[in-house]
Amino acid sequence: MTTTQGLDRDGYIAREGSLDLVPPAFAPVIAAARDRITAAFTSDRLHSAYLYGSIPRGTATPGVSDLDLLLALHHGPTATDRAAAKALEASLDADFPQVDGVGVLLFSTRTLLSELERHDLGWFVACLCTPLLGEDLATRLPRYRPTSLLARETNGDLALALPHWRDRLATADSDAELRALARTVSRRLVRTAFTLVMPRWGGWTSDLTTSAEAFATYYPERAAHLRLAAATARTPTTDRTTLAVLINDLAPWLATEYTTVHGTKAPRP
Template sequence: MSDKGLNHDGTITREGVLDRVPEAFAPVVAAARDQITETFVSARLHSAYLYGSIPRGTAVAGVSDLDLLLALHNEPTEADRAEAETIEAALDHSFPQINGVGILLFSSRTLLSELERHDLGFFVACLCTPLLGSDLAEQLPRYCPTALLARETNGDLALALPRWRTRAAEAVTDAERKVLSRGVARRLVRTGFTLIMPRWGGWTSDLGQSAELFGRYYPERTQQMRVAAATGRSPSADPAVLTLLIDDLAPWLAAEYTAVHGEKALRP
């Protein structure tokens, strides 16, 4: 793998492996595997994946969350989502080394669809680590850091802005503002990175590196992106931080993204 996260043929290297899971998180992953197996029997579950800092080997005990994706044979139902929430709560309660659990649910049909080929398909093939079942990446292409990939992964930032503004206006506790600031900041850093990804010619999921790479191409926005990266790692309850991210950096980034890469294909 190159220092740009690429294979020798220029395609993006899958970033996580189970062997990189830090020792402190091994019991968490084992329990997640067991609970998913017990809850989503093979007739419902096609495969399960880890993603995020734990399979990348960069997780910090007491700070990092556990991120999972389940590919079901059929479209997820409300019952499926309720059972996933039960697993989330049980794992979060049982393991103090994780700070929250998130489980995404999709059908294998959706993940392999042409519409999602350069968004969710890329996510599974390059950013997810197989945990259970047959790996859907075997049915997906190899990906390069192209403008098409940039457009389809993050070319819809503008759609998030009204929702973020509403949540910011309605947030009344520090806890609510911290949750919002973390999610907004991470989305902005990832969008900022994919904006410049084709020009840089590589891939990274590291927030700090993403912000610094972005700054090479947009030096006038470097400090704002550094604030976003720091907030993505350590959420802030400061309303001024939310204002900077949502009302200043985000609208500019959405407009620049559309100008450079175009808008993401509409979903139903």
């Protein structure tokens, strides 16, 4: 049971979502996702499936929120698996106006349970993902506290994203591209800013406003920028000036401060 600031009574991060919290408007989407995943991925390929994001947290808005899925496979994803995931994304997005975009992540169970991913993807499955199909991998993962180690391994690689974001901003030539970039950048910055202060704040949240205000407590001089990022995450913009502020001002500062406070995430292959 959650007691305060996203923790259970023992001080561990509580799993934040549940199928019981899915808003009624999204129930048909989840039912279809379950059926279509089962049809597209045979039991020798699929180990388990999960929801994450605003829908299982119960905060999704019909027509605005996206559907986020993670599929754990028995083996590493193949080209066939990726094609099936793309088809699943497209069909659900086309058939259900309740969702504005569908994303499907694919990982092997070996990766999700690995020591390297213990405090990143493992934590993500155990704390931020809601089981939809199959055996819940959370039973094979530890419990987590809001530590500096968790902060480092979840978001200690922000600097790697900056060149790509700058390239996307420079080459974007449509409103759709700008909105997609705004969503990606703003969500990542809010999440990273929150985990920067998470150990001091002493809890966990995925709420954008709460994240921004928690950050503002410790970095008031950057509060306006983080509130801008949170607002952009809620309503993605096509304004290049806003995106430039986030990508060229807030993001480099945040990447440097993060490394100073928590260190750099362990390199991935």
